[in-house]
Amino acid sequence: MKKPKAAVILFPGTNCEEETARSCISVGMDADILRWNTKEDLSSYDGFVLPGGWSYEDRVRAGAVASKDRIMETIKKEAKGGKPVLGICNGAQILIETGIVPGIKNDIQMALAKNINPLISGYYCTWVNIKNNPSNCIFTKSLGKGEIIPIPIAHGEGRFTTKEEGLLEQLIKNSQVVFKYCDEKGETIDKFPINPNGSINNIAGLCNPEGNVLAMMPHPERCCWNRQLPGFERKSFQEMNDPGPGRKLFQAMKEYIEGR
């Protein structure tokens, strides 16, 4: 079988492209880092990852300028055709700004607003727990039902919110809420620091109705190896180099591509 090939998109200001590509490669995919102005034929790629960073300097709003970039037109088209698209952190902000997620209407329906955080205003970097919420998302098929994973966040604008009445209910009904912030036991308590940014319904990740496009604020590529986990305890390098919980999302992406 042909090795699945992922494109990791580099916008001006992206900064997580290397480790994101490494994470794709770690599950046996090929991964190319493609610049926003690439002349490559994107349709030759099996899936896309929009990594974290600071595309276009967060001008207007985080992700707003990149969402209007020509390359996003193509990615939108490829997503419609069923290819997997994973947006991490700034990548999630771009997906929300294009409206692909939540994608119920063909319009921007949500925003990733400034964090609400009693400890630190602005950019906040820490480790949190998220829970795999029952959904039809293709990226969580390798995770157990209700599985809790430790994962880092690093953003100033990660609070999922909306002004659209009834949207949240619809997202829940459609099983589009993929990840929720929770404590170590899986309780989704809507309080800092469990909910680190004040996101509605503790939402950490949302997908489109079809489940092939995921926008998530936490960084699975930063917990793709055990050695990256905090609360470090002495162990063999072999164990440290073993897959971390974030790897499962990339694994599911690969398996989905292979199953198409």
Added chain:
Amino acid sequence: MQNPVDPEQIVHISKMGDEELLKFMKENGISLKISEARLISNKLGRDPTLTELYIFNSEWSEHCSYKSSKNLLKMLPTTGPNVIQGPEEDAGIIHLTTIDGERYGVILAHESHNHPSQVVPYEGAATGIGGIVRDVICMGGRIIASADPLRFGDPKGKFANRTKYIANAVVDGISGYTNPIGVPNLGGDAYFNSSFDDNCLVNVVSIGLVKEKDIIHSRAPENAEGFDVIIVGKGTDNSGFGGASFASLVLDEEDEESNKGAVQVPDPFLKNVLIRATEAAFREAKKQGIEVGFKDMGAAGIMCSTSEIAADGGFGVKLDLDKVHTTMEIPSFIIMCAETQERFTWVVPPNFTPTILKIYNEDFELPNVAEGARASVIGKVTKEKQYIIKHKGKVVCNAPIDEVTSGIVYDRPYKEPKRNFKEPNLPEPDYNEMVLKVLNHPNVASKIPIYKHYDTEVQGLAVIRPGEADAGLMNPIENHAVGVALATDSNPKYGRLDPYWGAGMAVAEAMRNVAAIGAVPSGLTDCLCYGNPEKPEVFWQFVEGVRGVADAAKNIWLKGTEDPVPVVSGNVSFYNENAFGKAVDPSAIINCVGVIEDVGKAITMKIKSEGSGLYLIGERKDELGGSVYYEVNGELGANVPKVDFEKERAMIYTVIDAIDKGLVLSCHDISDGGLVTAIAEMILGGEADGKIGAEINLKSELRADKAFFSESSGFVLELDEKDVKEVENICKEHGVELVKIGETKGESLVVKGLVDLPIEKLKQSWTSGVKEALR
């Protein structure tokens, strides 16, 4: 002579009297001394043009020439078996490991951005980071971490509001720059005291990774005659004009507005793209086997960068300033010396020039990323060793290039000032209250409110993060176990009491920090921050500081050798004083990089299990001068902690060996706040979420308060009782005494009859100190 300078540009200083010359220089913002200005005419054999005058003004500034410090810095040990690149270039490099015959190096760079951060804190701190990462990348490597030792004024003092504003803006500036460019911040520290009220210290450290064969030098390569000189990055404007000279003067509040103009403007967005484009250019040069020179453009801008890159290769250079991409109409001397950020200089063979231009201008679209940004060919490397600059068809500079770059040197007089320090006579405290007070002091308290602003996770290399242990740790080479540790140190009050021991202790403590996680201290950088070197008493502090750094580095040997731990890069910052002539505490700020063969063997400071033994190495001495305990009692004291180099070395080796053999559960170095603070921090752990307490039974000849709070060198180790015998053997081998001081148990910190504090109370004090200081 070819290319004679335009006679209309000449400033006839030899015809001016001293007074007239001084007036002329002041009006033109030139800070040269009269004797220095006249020396230029001597060296050139004629009076200089205005552009040349500005060039020498920058090159002979303290910041660029190290004129006061150069001779003394020779004391520092800069060579050793693991040195790949000493301090001659923009950054130093030490050997990290060899994999399949491929030698890997760690790049180290360290500097300060003190005056800019005091005047315009956000931009000052951000451009500090911007500059230091340029120093690392221009060695051909990849930036993998940064660190930020910070010194702020007293948050409860006379200038509390300004101090808080500066501290918050500096932290925002650092995070606002490192986060977007994708560099994790994995180390640093923060001290607060009134000596920094009018002059904060903002140090920035950057660490990189490079294969030895990929190192690019900051000089024109061999046979570079006829090579193109290309500048890449932001369009030159007038920002930061005079920055190098500004760094070399005392801050005067009256000049605050004009000083602001000397601070550069950061653009981390452009830098993010510039770094990625530059890495692509490195790959292309390597692929084609092209020899190039590449240099950071920092202090004194195009002038410093182009003259040094050519002169260091043994060449001259000819520039046409009309080819420089600018964003405003500016005179030649500003084009030459402005410190516009986000720029580099390349020297490449003409057949490679189109490739460079394509990468920056088309592939990465610099002109669309930032207005006026691009890559431009601005001149040629010449065999004739002259520095020739044309602007609007006229020659504005034609000087021997070695005269431009060689700088000047002073042997400054120095004198030990009369000082009189006294030890206080304190009554024995209420120990519960005192432990909490010390933990709450911002110099001790958790720095979470600072470092949670920083991205520690980007690049995915972090193994131990800020707060989790005495040093940060990365695993930078994929599928290979080797780790790079880093830690910064310098206690300003020790420097105040004794600049020699302050500096020596900073080196020792930075090494202890690295050793406490199990890494071998392998390379040092220093940033020496002092007042006005023209004052003999201040210069004495500097001389003592350099001596202290040198002695510690030479005597705490690189493990496995009798060679020093080399000082491979560094920086000197003078004139850190206020308008009334009060200098900052003498601060030799040290960064230590450690190497650990297997990151899996590293340990953190948090107590791991109940029922293990707590052991002390390092005798408690009556050395509380400059301690936090004295400070919370309103005292300074006199007995500064001293480093017994031989014992220090033995302790460091003991800890490294014991950790390497897997015998230590957790370890913490004893520093600010002393032994009892170290144990409280081990209970809490970096995230302040520890659950296991400790019961201590300390026998000491000192009164309990002195034994608890003395900041003498030492370590606390958590050991499984079954491993104690073996650790004792290691101790014996190195001649170190291992003393049991307690065990891990319960949910409180207990010292029989003196202290009984539940973890929750420790946490409350320790986590609120810095938050309150910044609010």
